[in-house]
Amino acid sequence: MTTTAAPVSNAHPHQESGEIRLVGVTKQFGSSYAVQNINLTIPHGSYCCLLGPSGCGKTTILRMIAGHETPTSGEIYIGDDMVVGKPPVERGTAMMFQSYALFPHLSILDNVAFYLKMRKVGKDERRRRALEMLTRVQLDHLKDRMPAQLSGGQQQRVALARSLITNPKVLLLDEPLSALDEFLRLKMRGELKSLQDELGITFVHVTHTQPEAIALADMVVVMDTGRIDQADTANVIFNKPTTPYVARFMGGQNVLSGTVESSSGDLIRLKSADGAIFETKIDSAPATGTPLSLSVRRDHVALRRGTSAEEVNSIAGTVEATEYQGSFVKVTIRTANDIFVANVSDRAYFAEQVDTGDKVVASWSTDDVHVLSKVDTDAGGDSHLEGGH
Numbered sequence: 383m384t385t386t387a388a389p390v391s392n393a394h395p396h397q398e399s400g401e402i403r404l405v406g407v408t409k410q411f412g413s414s415y416a417v418q419n420i421n422l423t424i425p426h427g428s429y430c431c432l433l434g435p436s437g438c439g440k441t442t443i444l445r446m447i448a449g450h451e452t453p454t455s456g457e458i459y460i461g462d463d464m465v466v467g468k469p470p471v472e473r474g475t476a477m478m479f480q481s482y483a484l485f486p487h488l489s490i491l492d493n494v495a496f497y498l499k500m501r502k503v504g505k506d507e508r509r510r511r512a513l514e515m516l517t518r519v520q521l522d523h524l525k526d527r528m529p530a531q532l533s534g535g536q537q538q539r540v541a542l543a544r545s546l547i548t549n550p551k552v553l554l555l556d557e558p559l560s561a562l563d564e565f566l567r568l569k570m571r572g573e574l575k576s577l578q579d580e581l582g583i584t585f586v587h588v589t590h591t592q593p594e595a596i597a598l599a600d601m602v603v604v605m606d607t608g609r610i611d612q613a614d615t616a617n618v619i620f621n622k623p624t625t626p627y628v629a630r631f632m633g634g635q636n637v638l639s640g641t642v643e644s645s646s647g648d649l650i651r652l653k654s655a656d657g658a659i660f661e662t663k664i665d666s667a668p669a670t671g672t673p674l675s676l677s678v679r680r681d682h683v684a685l686r687r688g689t690s691a692e693e694v695n696s697i698a699g700t701v702e703a704t705e706y707q708g709s710f711v712k713v714t715i716r717t718a719n720d721i722f723v724a725n726v727s728d729r730a731y732f733a734e735q736v737d738t739g740d741k742v743v744a745s746w747s748t749d750d751v752h753v754l755s756k757v758d759t760d761a762g763g764d765s766h767l768e769g770g771h
């Protein structure tokens with residue numbers, strides 16, 4: 383299966399295609415698989431984020447696209463070119479690393495112009511083009527400084543200018559924002575996005591931070607131990623995760639499981655292991671007894687004090703923790719078999735405050751239940767994967 387999202391392409395006309403296609407790509411290190419049978423098409427001119435926990439294979443994919451690593455099997459295309467076996471310089475890609483790796487003994491301008499010098503471009507021409515690129519990242523006024531005289535954010539902009547001067551079809555970014563403080567990270571995030579819009583080239587950005595991927599990407603590729611779980615627009619990934627893993631990893635969802643008890647039209651009822659009844663709509667109802675998993679957004683849950691759940695779409699438990707998040711309060715509830723989280727608006731929370739140890743009932747509407755395509759096999763074991771919501 384080839385995974386392709388349908389994000390809006392920012393492609394500029396008459397540009398060489400920066401579409402990336404991975405076909406059956408596997409990379410083994412010794413006997414272990416870093417990535418396994420990856421099929422993925424990243425449209426030309428899109429901003430793609432590879433998202434997943436540490437060690438899931440994101441960087442390996444990036445390095446194989448760049449040509450710093452060779453797949454054990456499979457093919458990688460950039461535009462119409464099958465690039466496996468080609469050296470990095472012939473691929474039309476540029477890579478920006480987490481450590482900016484600037485030359486400490488060269489001025490900012492010479493750092494940016496370095497690639498052109500290697501290509502024997504004349505001095506005036508390369509200084510002019512380097513200055514143009516520095517202007518683009520708003521650093522022209524610092525062109526004569528040395529890297530050590532710049533802040534982290536400024537050094538990163540230089541690294542960006544240095545990558546872009548090669549005029550790539552594809553820019554590969556490995557955790558580009560992780561070394562920056564929170565304020566700079568958000569600022570640079572916005573700048574990366576507008577730069578990509580302006581240039582219209584394909585950006586592939588590796589991150590383990592969910593909000594970063596959601597904010598930046600036309601296409602989010604969620605990975606788990608060497609495989610792609612889901613690749614789609616941020617909106618679909620967040621609201622319609624296909625697997626329990628993606629629902630949990632994106633962080634804004636509760637995962638519920640049960641077996642089909644009855645159906646009527648497009649409405650089905652499920653019974654959970656501890657007897658709760660969940661109701662949801664589904665295109666074609668599976669047979670009675672089929673196990674299914676569902677997701678419910680944490681911010682679509684209502685909370686009240688009480689000990690007995692309603693007849694449907696409701697779960698009773700004990701408050702395990704409350705965490706104030708500014709605009710909402712995250713209430714973690716221990717239920718009979720699992721953990722359930724409600725993100726309650728601060729207004730609703732303070733109107734009827736609950737505290738650790740209180741008995742509560744969480745409920746939600748049938749329309750807010752989403753059916754997952756895979757059945758949960760990790761009930762109760764989700765906390766290590768939780769995203770930033």
Ligand SMILES: Nc1ncnc2c1ncn2[C@@H]1O[C@H](COP(=O)(O)OP(=O)(O)OP(=O)(O)O)[C@@H](O)[C@H]1O
Pocket residue numbers: 411415416417434435436437438439440441442443590
């Ligand atoms: N050169 C190598 N030799 C052996 N194993 C490697 C090598 N490079 C990566 N791996 C292994 O392959 C797997 C995927 O690594 P990769 O760096 O792609 O993960 P990642 O998702 O980018 O992680 P992180 O976010 O921590 O950088 C890991 O288990 C890693 O230990």
